[in-house]
Amino acid sequence: MSSTDLGNGRNGDRDFIQSIERGFAVLHAFDDKDPNPTLAELASKTGLSRPAVRRILLTLQKLGYVASHGTRWSLTPRVLSIGQHYTSSHALVDSALPKLVEIAEHTSESASLGVLDGTEVVYAARVPVRRIMSINVSVGTRVPAFATSMGRALLAWSPRELVDQVLERTQFQRFTDSTIDNADDLRAELARIREQGYALTLAELEDGLITLAAPVFDTTGHAVGVLACSTSTGRHTPGSFRDLAAKRVVDCAERLSSELGYRLH
Secondary structure, three states: OOHHHHHOOOOOOOOOOHHHHHHHHHHHOOEOOEOOOEHHHHHHHHOOOHHHHHHHHHHHHHHOOEEEEOOEEEEOHHHHHHHHHHHHHOHHHHHHHHHHHHHHHHHOOOEEEEEEEOOEEEEEEEEOOOOOOOOOOOOOOEEEHHHOHHHHHHHHOOOHHHHHHHHHHOOOOOOOOOOOOOHHHHHHHHHHHHHHOOEEEEOOOOOOEEEEEEEEEOOOOOEEEEEEEEEEOOOOOHHHHHHHHHHHHHHHHHHHHHHOOOOOO
């Protein structure tokens, strides 16, 4: 994120506090690829000046959200409290957890709840059974919406305007030879997903990974989340996994939607 991006489209907004945005930009610059960056590396990632990043880090340090280790910095466990407050106050997460346990017990595979955030899906809850992905999947993990069954299940039932915005901002990347890497093919896939009622991907984010997801709707009929289940080609074919998981995942998603007030007309 550059300093230009930080102020983009917000000039003249008297209610916008840019210093808070810059503080979050620094927090978001810590990731699994670089969990202990230097001040200079954070400045490069955010596009902010080194003095500005230094002041932000010292403020976050006094608040208990970051710690210094010589020239390097790291997040502290206190940052987890932000996500914990979201989890404890969000009805979607509370209602989803029993459904995730049901899916995991039925399939003997990991089950997850995902929500859309920009061009990515964020894991909001997860019931792990076994590690089937080389990437570290936990609550808070982000994955690209375009290359995952979770993202596609959310986009397939989202308003066209939102889909257009997401696809315009998506940087299509070929993670494997099977990844759909352009907007036209993805739109066609979203139409197919709507017809069958769930999304299934094979080796698009990672070789050997099979995932299946179904949307969750709120009382207004908006897709607010997605229930998903994942396995590997070492355990299932796409067909056998569909037979095992599709009905259960869709059923759990429909029951969760009903609990959130959604009524199919």
